[in-house]
Amino acid sequence: MTEPWQVAKRKRVFEPSGSCFRRAATRESRASGNILGARCYRTTAAPLSGVTAVMPVHVVTDPTTLVPPHLQRLPIPDLTRSSTTTDTCVKGQVVQKCSLVALEDDDYLLRTVIQEHEDHQTLLPGPKSIIAILFGPLAKDFSQAVNQGDLLVLAGFTVSRSPTAKKDGLHPCNLQLDGGEAHVYVYPAPAPAPAPAPALGPITSTISARPTAPKAKTPKPKYTYVALKDLKAGMVVNVYGVVTFFKQPFQTKGTDYCSTLKITDQSNVKLGCTVFSDKLEDHPQIYKIGDIIRFHRVKIKPFNDSINALTTLGFSILTFDGAMGSPIVPRTSSSKFHFTDEDKRTVERLRAWATSQSAIPPAPAVPLSSVRPKTFFDLTCQLLAKSVMDSTCTLLKVWDGTMCANPLLNLFVQPEALEGSMAITGGRDNLVANVLVYDNHVEVAQGLKPGSYLRIYNLHALTQSTDPPPGDGAGHLAFHLHGGTAYGRGIRVLPDDSPDLQELKRSLDSLQRDPNDSSLVEVWCTPPQSPEAETEHSVTERTCDHALRCVTLAYVKEATPPGVFHVRAQLRSYQPERIHQALKLHCPKCRELQEVPDEVAIASLFQQGMGHCSGAWAHTGYLDSDVPGRGISVHLPNSAVRGEDQLVFVEGATLGEMYLMSRGQRNMVPVRSSDGRMTLLDLSAPFLFQDLKQHYGCKRCSQVKYVDPDAEGTRQMDVSGIAEALGVSPLQYVFLMKLELEDGSGSLDALLWNDAEGFFRAPASDAAANQELQDWVQQTMDKLCPPGGSLEERPWLDLCLRSYTTEETETVCYQIFDTVTRGPTSDV
């Protein structure tokens, strides 16, 4: 049986030297900025505008400087497919001119045969005649302006393989002329007798329109694009589409590389497309599903009750990022392409349409931290090092800045067999994925340079069954890029400035901020294997009873809420930094959260409460006040139960006096007069003082009554009983802190809130009243996150996190639950 990858192995090897040369030539032509033809011509020909000003075919009869003098002439017999075509030209006589072929929508094709001009002809070996194929308006102009026998200078062409060379005995290459850079300069054959052609070098000629010359203003080449639903077999068309499936170029059984892809457009028709070219740079540069592609000159052919698009002679392809708002920059290796504002709008329209389509499958790209065993996925990563394992397998060591939740297989390779370096990882093994690349992908893999950014398509995550500890059930993860091209399997190098690399680069940057951090290295090298082992080195301890596997913060962030996770992280920072600021008041009824009022504000409320005395109750005593001329009234309800829990109403005291008086007292309620009756102060002040504790009520939920001395009083002398009797809805003290956690895979803000008292093992209401307890909590935080300490001094925290979405803003939040600190004195 012959499998695709076995076939591929028998293929001709893509000549690396040739490809390098070609790529270099392209770069050079871009960098030079010297666009052959058009620009030079427009300058020199300005006075002649109206004759052939925007024409790519120039008719030359008289000595002026029409043909750019910098063009280097290349003899036709010397032409090869790796010839530099920038600033070069060929010169030859038209020995055959075929008729103009009309393609769809004002597109044309014309084939002609050019024979090397006689000044070189006799001197050089090799085929002297070459086929030139002209496209578009150039072909049309040529058919009108050029006759057999004319002498031509051709510039701005590309050199391709001639598929008919064996049959026609002509040059093994052909010339293709298409687009704004292609130019044909014509020296018409003199009608009566041949005159010596002007020598090349600085050609001095002048233009004269001859009878067959085309009309003065030819419109710029305008391409029209056919909606996919309107395609019919036999058409040669230009189309746009959104990529819904693609394969990287692979070698065929024939002479070419093949790219297969599927596209769709607003007409909701899908079209399979096949690109054949032996030049990799002619193939589309598709990075992911959703990219937008533009084809010029594809032929629609019937296949299996449907139609497919196939590249034809003179095809060209541009690819664009499909994301809304990202720069519209065509991906192509060619510096010769048409691209207009209309193209831009087309791309924008397709992007907008595609964004709203569920028919376009989501790209299966995931970070290393989210990879699950037995799945196939696309990995965007940086190549660190590679090593040839055998003839059918190459190992790539890659990372993406996130830490895999599963232990990763680390294949050891002798340093001398490894190309590239792992030094940058600082030994943090669980960050490095070992990718085994097989069969047809080996060729691509061997051309990869360490440091480059890659996307590997359809990577298979497999747990290594031969792993030593079979008991723990978690084999080490290895990644396989199987042979063949099914499901788009392949590797592509992403350009360094690709928008798809931003996230990856951020992750890698944060990893490398502190590459020498030994504690990180230690932890990463010894991934926790059991909960027992974990807690030994942690300053916190989980108290939950679920046995979840420890995951990375990156994994937590990827997961859809709600969820429960066990993580191991360090505390980078926390807010607020002062513990007393972390104490808040919370209403269990309306769930409002508020700051504890500051003493200045409370003191002022006490001042305002010093009005007319509400009058003596049966049990009223008077004390001297700090405030001159005022007295403090102390009232006891008529039916008050005597004893320790005695409820005492205090009127006319300052806040300071209230503190003093309530010391050692169980229940003191500050009151004021209102309309001759006794009521509570504004609820921004505590409604109840219990020794060192102050209790507050919710302004929104309380319905404060006048305090009636004849009331039965409260039966229950606890906070809620007293509050109820007073019509107060009591507030609870709570801790609220935001902890910035960090674990190498990323960082995450988690709240200490509902379960904060458990975390600190301290009731918030006690902490509010007790400076020592606040100090204890502060010391605990200092232990978790030493002030001014470096990352390596920070201990690791085992935490149980919950993710959830808030009702109001629908933002994702994380809270720490079921976790306790070991306290500031623990010796970890």
Add this chain to the structure above:
DNA sequence: GCTTAGGATTGG
């Protein structure tokens, strides 16, 4: 020498 592929995994 006018072909080739025409999506569709599971493995080393």
